[in-house]
Amino acid sequence: MDCERIARNCPQCGSAHHSAVPGYGRDGWTTVACDDCDFVFLSHAPRYEALSETLAWSKQFAIEKKARRQRSPVVSWIDEKTRWRLHIARENEWDYIAEKVPQGRVLDVGCGAMNRVPDRFVPYGIEIEKAAAEVADSLMRERGGAAVHAPAIEGLGSFEDAWFDGIIMRSYLEHEAAPLDVLRVAARKLRKGGAIYVKVPNYGTINRVVRGVEWCGFRFPDHLNYFDLGSMKRMAAAAGLDFELRNTFTRYTNDNMHVFLTRP
Numbered sequence: 340m341d342c343e344r345i346a347r348n349c350p351q352c353g354s355a356h357h358s359a360v361p362g363y364g365r366d367g368w369t370t371v372a373c374d375d376c377d378f379v380f381l382s383h384a385p386r387y388e389a390l391s392e393t394l395a396w397s398k399q400f401a402i403e404k405k406a407r408r409q410r411s412p413v414v415s416w417i418d419e420k421t422r423w424r425l426h427i428a429r430e431n432e433w434d435y436i437a438e439k440v441p442q443g444r445v446l447d448v449g450c451g452a453m454n455r456v457p458d459r460f461v462p463y464g465i466e467i468e469k470a471a472a473e474v475a476d477s478l479m480r481e482r483g484g485a486a487v488h489a490p491a492i493e494g495l496g497s498f499e500d501a502w503f504d505g506i507i508m509r510s511y512l513e514h515e516a517a518p519l520d521v522l523r524v525a526a527r528k529l530r531k532g533g534a535i536y537v538k539v540p541n542y543g544t545i546n547r548v549v550r551g552v553e554w555c556g557f558r559f560p561d562h563l564n565y566f567d568l569g570s571m572k573r574m575a576a577a578a579g580l581d582f583e584l585r586n587t588f589t590r591y592t593n594d595n596m597h598v599f600l601t602r603p
């Protein structure tokens with residue numbers, strides 16, 4: 340993959356010192372662990388313009404899926420055929436936020452070209468892809484909300500403090516170069532008692548150990564951060580948010596982590 344690479348410090352503690360995690364790299368992209376706080380992340384990020392244009396998430400997902408199938412067709416086939424484990428939960432993920440927030444304004448960060456905020460809420464969105472943001476904006480305006488075309492921090496900054504009752508960060512935080520900064524701004528934009536629902540790949544899953552670099556949570560180079568329970572908890576605390584794991588019983592078997600972060 341030819342694109343400009345930006346070296347990263349640890350997104351949790353800011354340290355410039357990290358060590359490669361053996362076997363967890365591809366095409367010159369390297370997964371590293373922070374020497375100071377153990378946070379796991381990609382050592383370099385593609386330049387922002389590249390992410391917005393050539394590495395659009397949806398496209399990148401299709402490319403990775405195809406490549407994975409070619410590398411290990413049988414394992415991929417089994418993996419895909421046993422996806423029902425996830426489908427049980429997947430249906431209702433958009434409603435998870437309703438468990439913490441009964442009504443009001445809800446923001447979908449990285450909303451894509453659609454409005455998936457449940458009907459009971461006034462929908463808002465932030466989307467980095469221009470064309471997608473425009474589609475989302477027109478759909479959300481029909482229900483009294485809006486979508487902005489911007490990177491997350493900039494987009495969040497355009498709203499008043501304490502504006503949102505809830506925020507959805509579904510399959511987003513793993514793509515974000517500055518996840519702690521985003522959570523800090525998001526915390527400010529939540530009313531007291533408001534909640535963020537976060538879904539991220541679960542680096543702590545047994546499946547990651549079994550499948551190694553073929554684990555579905557690895558996507559080079561568009562997944563920049565690899566959270567496990569401990570590192571998600573620490574980042575939430577650093578952002579001043581209360582942490583609650585939703586999928587308590589599947590914490591080591593679920594490829595994803597479902598978390599509520601609440602503004603105290």
Ligand SMILES: [Zn+2]
Nearest residue numbers: 349352373376
């Ligand atoms: Zn660190």
